[in-house]
Amino acid sequence: MLRKLFQTKAAQGDVAHKASAAGPVIAWHGAGRVAWSPRDTVSLTRTGFAANPVGFRAVRMISEAAAALPLILQDNHARYDDHPLLSLLRRPNGGQGQSELLEALYGQLVLSGNGYVEAVGGAPDQNGAPLPQELHVLRSDRMRVVPGADGWPVAFEYSVGARKHRFAVGDVSPICHIKTFHPQDDHYGLSPLQAAAMALDVHNSASRWSKALLDNAARPSGAIVYKGYEGQGSLPNEQYERLVSEMESHHQGARNAGRPMLLEGGLDWKPMGFSPSDMEFQKTKEAAAREVALAFGVPPMLLGIPGDATYANYQEANRAFYRLTVLPLAQRVTAALGSWLSHHTGDALQLSPDLDQLAALAPERDAQWARVSAAPFLTDDEKRALLGLPPRVTQGGDADG
Structure with a gap:
């Protein structure tokens, strides 16, 4: 009916055709538009961790260093050397130990800004509190927070393909949700990959450009220019074949490195190097790598990024890495885990890193x-x-x- 109505109006000349006055002078082109990678968690993890050496090494350094910190459990009266929660952390499940579980948790938190730990409950103790028997780290890209009418989470929904499982939040939540600060989101944390996304795209694009240069347009070290001899505009086929044969047999390979070249009349050698734009492109790649390291809080020299790296500076960089990046993250995570596990036991327990056993901060x-x-x-x-x-x-x- 609508199509018939519009066709009727068009036939009667009632439809006015409007166009911009600047339309004829618009330059239509597709070049120059920046193509950024997607910003969802899965895509950022793929491009910023699995496909980028700087992001991969930064995440591994942070998660491994934080997971290796010795932990202490105490309350307001005593420090415990033996406790059921310490035993649970030492062997959280049948497939992981303490280091593996914490490394996975720190890795999820650094990659996505969110970390989720599931408590598999057991039989209640003498006080009626359900003691967890196992702890499992869940993938943050599969978890969704279900907010209630007041905005607070009432459940967590975990999805794997078409299957979903709902964790209801009661007096004691079966899920411990640890998140980083996000100024524009009430339920999810902000990942360092989000802040470093542009630098990651630049670094990955620079690596692809370098690979394409090697595959398709690698710059030769020089060129043999024929200036002409006795009125000839180009080398005869016989001389050309002989020149190529001599180049391959006498001037290629490691054993011929540095051997001088004897050129006959009409031939001239023109060396080639990197242009200023090529050199600037390499500096852009190094600057992008520094921005990625900055977003994660890892000193560039610890990642092997070119720069001043004396022994004293390396020591200070390592100390700053632990003081400014590893320790704040570990203290946040252990405090959240200790508070969450305390609700299961009913005791006021504090879980924290043992700073006295940290060699980097010994001075x-x-x-x-x-x-x-x-x-x-x-x-x-x-x-x-x-x-x-x-x-x-x-x-x-x-x-x-």
């Missing part, structure tokens, strides 16, 4: 211990509190004040 810890020990106006318990230690316990079981 700073030695200075802190010496400074606190030399303060005569502090009690022993105050000194222990400053060092992150619980109060001393007397033989009667009370804290020694």
